[in-house]
Amino acid sequence: MKPIVAFISASIAAIALSSVAVPAAAAQDQGRGDQGEARREAEAGTQLKLREIERRILPQMQGSEYLGPAYDSTARAYRLKFIKDGRVTYVDVDARTGRIIGRSR
Helix, strand or coil: CCCHHHHHHHHHHHHHHHHHHHHHHHHHHHHHHHHHHHHHHHHHHCCCCHHHHHHHHHHHHHCCCCEEEEEECCCCCEEEEEECCEEEEEEEEEEECCCCCCCCE
């Protein structure tokens, strides 16, 4: 009787874990999709490469530590994240022009 209980418990655990893994994988694919979209647009010449945007924006944020970018393919914009004196600042940049389109703290 014990082997059957162990088998059923293991089966339930496997099903539970697989249902959690699917949404996580989908979320990772979305992130890769945005990164891939940014790369394709930059290669096509319709927007600036991330390194060019960073080259333009980072000098304007003197004294802040750059934490990294995020790309929004719908808005075609980068959100650059900075921290200074314990406060996080987001700088939104139009990927087509390199212009700052917003700041938030």
